[in-house]
Amino acid sequence: MKRTELPFDPIGEAHRQWAAHGWEESADAMALVTSIMRVQQILMARAESVLKPFGLTFARYEVLMLLLFSRRGALPLGKVGERLQVGAASVTNAIDRLESAGLVLRRENPSDGRGVLSQITPAGRKLAKRVTDEMNADLFGSLELSQKETTLVFERLRDLRSRAGDFS
Amino acid sequence: MKRTELPFDPIGEAHRQWAAHGWEESADAMALVTSIMRVQQILMARAESVLKPFGLTFARYEVLMLLLFSRRGALPLGKVGERLQVGAASVTNAIDRLESAGLVLRRENPSDGRGVLSQITPAGRKLAKRVTDEMNADLFGSLELSQKETTLVFERLRDLRSRAGDFS
DNA sequence: TAAGATTGACTCTTCAATCTTC
């Protein structure tokens, strides 16, 4: 991946072009959407570089944390997908990998013969905590945004998610 | 992909858990990072659904717009990757697809025998404009954030990008 | 030797089809 630093903001440039081509109305929104895409890309790259030494991807880390936080350390696969907003196939794949690594295991769901429970193992709990310490130090702790700004942006993005139908 | 609406904010819930597990310090940053990931996912899904009927992905759309805005309608592949912050292999792939669709073509770079120029075709220009009208209407025009909020969030994200070394 | 671009192997995600159980 190319990581050359540009001498100007490429999204600011796109914004100018957008307006110059008669799309003034939506130039600001375009710039915001493009920014979100780019920031996500930057943050994801950092997250994966923290997680890689542990053999985890961000998707698998999210699953692991969800199970760590769950009341019994176990959830039906369907619930996992619902909470993380990913498809059933992705959940199956993530659990496969986590299971191979001994971090979770599959169990029958006593209350639904069709369903499968994913359960975090002691090794999974231990790793989740250790990895989170790293994530807090290297990613979340170095955002370079003030407390006030962080909260402010979070709230606007929460509005976006809510209106998009993510939750009610 | 599962798209069930939850009765609560899953990221708010994660924030609470984070604090409850002794990671209070970084709970806000975690919530922000997770929000950006989720919003990106939502916006990307919307963008791809607008673009799919035209046979485009978001990555290819970005390439097409970059060429549309370029002074001569042509750029070296390396420049494309630099501006969009994607790797050389991704650019090669994107240009391959766009070329197959007759939207761009490859030319020799007269000023560098190693390099290849990607040039947007008349069909490419026409499609780019048509698709952008759709994107403006269906995606950028329906963000549901006020002008003021849009600008405010954009500026904070620009700070993030800048500090991350995206540009100077 | 380094830079631009391409290729092939690998990973992850998604979609459609399938199987089992409700």
Next chain:
DNA sequence: GAAGATTGAAGAGTCAATCTTA
């Protein structure tokens, strides 16, 4: 028939290796 989960195939991105030219 519908829901939970799995499987295999297709699409896209990344990484390492390679080829050509500066």
